[in-house]
Amino acid sequence: MKVDWEAVEQSLDAEGYAIIERVLAPGDCEALAALYADDKPFRSRVLMERHGFGRGEYKYLAYPLPPLVAQLREAFYPKLVPIANRWHQAMGIDVRFPPTHDAFLARCHAAGQVRPTPLVLQYGEGDYNCLHQDLYGEHVFPLQVVVLLSEPGRDFTGGEFVMTEQRPRMQSRPMVLPLRQGDAAVIAVHNRPVQGTRGAYRVNLRHGVSRVRSGHRHTAGIIFHDAA
Template identity: 50%
Template sequence: MDADVVIDGLDWPGIAAQLDAEGYALLPQWLTPDQARSLGRHAAALERASLAHAGLGQGSLHYFPADLPAPLAAWRSDLYRRLAPIANRWSDRLGSAYRYPRELAPFLRSGRQAGQAHALTHLCQLREDDYVALHQRNEGAHVFPLQLVALLAEPGRDFTGGEFVMTEQRPRMQSRPMVLPLRLGDAALIATAHRPVRGASGADYRVSLKHAISRVLGGSRIGLELSFHDAP
C-alpha cells in the first residue's frame, strides 16, 4: 500500500474543519478489510500490557517498538506533516508560543531529549466483557494534540458492543458524549487531550477531551492507536 497516495488524496480542508468543529474527523475505508485484518494479526508478536494493571479498564494493549515497522512509520511521518499546521493553529488559538516542527523527526527528538522514550502506538485487543476506560494520552512536556485510531475488526461479525466513545468537557457545561461509527478499516483523527473552541464572545477557550471503548458484549475487537509523541 502506498501511504503517500492515500494521505495526499484525503480532503484536508474538510478534515481540518471537522477537527475544529467536533474534535475528530472520520476517515472511512482508511484500510481495506485485508489490510486491517493483516495489521491486527501483529498483536501476537508485540509487547503486551494489561489494561487492568494500568487502571485503564480490562483487556490488553500490544505496543509497537519505538521504530515503527512499515507502513506505520510512513503513515505517522506523512500524517504528522499534514497535521502540524493544524496543531500550530490550535496552539495559536490557545495562546501558546510553542510551535510544532514541520517534520516528525525533530519533534520526536525533542521529546526524547526530555525523557519521553516510551512508544505509545499500540494495538488494543478486547474480548467479551473487556473495555477501555475514559482516558487521555498526554503525559510529558512534548505532546502532539492529535492522534489516529482505526478499527481492525468488523462490528456485528467479529464482535458486538465495543463502540469508540469520546467525551468533551467544556467549562461550566455538562460533558458532551460522542460515539464514532467506525467499521472495519475505518479510521479517525481525534484530539489527544485538548482543543480550542470559539465562544459566543468570539474568544477561544480550551476544552478537554477523553476517549474510551465501551464494553465488548461478545467476540473479539482489535483496534489501532497511532500516536505522534512518546511517553515518559
C-alpha cells in the same frame, strides 16, 4: 489514500474529531491485528484491569515500527501540523510543532521521551476501555489517529469508540464515532479551542471504548509523541 483534508480540519474544529474512511484495506487491518499474537514487534504489554484502565489489553510497538505503522505516522503528521499549531495559538499555548515528524521526535528524545507510543489494542467479550487521554510526557502532539482493525457486526458487537467533551461550567457532551474496519478517527488528545463570545477557550476531551458484547476487537493507535 485520497483525503479531503479541508473537511478533516472543519470536523476537528467543530467536533474535536474527524473520520477518514478506508485508510487501510482489510488485508492490512488483518495483518496488523495478527501481529498481536507475536511479542517480538512490541516493547511492553498492559493489562487494563490491573491498572484500573478498564478490561482488555494492549501492547506498545517497539522501534523499528512495522512499516505500515511508520507510514501512517509519517503520512498523517505533516497534514495535522498546521491544525496543531493553529490550535495552540488559539489556546494561548506557546509551543509550536516542526513541519517534519523526525524533527518533532528529536525534540521528544532530547527531553527523555524515547519510548515509542504506537500501540495495538485487543478486546474480548466484556472488555472496555475507560475514558482517558494519551499524554506520556511534557511534549504532547495535540492530535492522534485511531484505526479500527476489526469489522463491527462480523468480528464483534458493542465496543463503540466514544469521546466526551467537557466545556467550562457545562455538563460533559458524549460522542459515539461510527467506525468500520479500516476507518481512521483523528481525535484531539487533550484540549481543543472553541470560539466563544470573548474569544477562544479550551475544552477538555477524553476517549474510550464501550463494553464489547461478543467477539474480538482490535484497534491500532497512532500517537505522534513518544513516552518518557
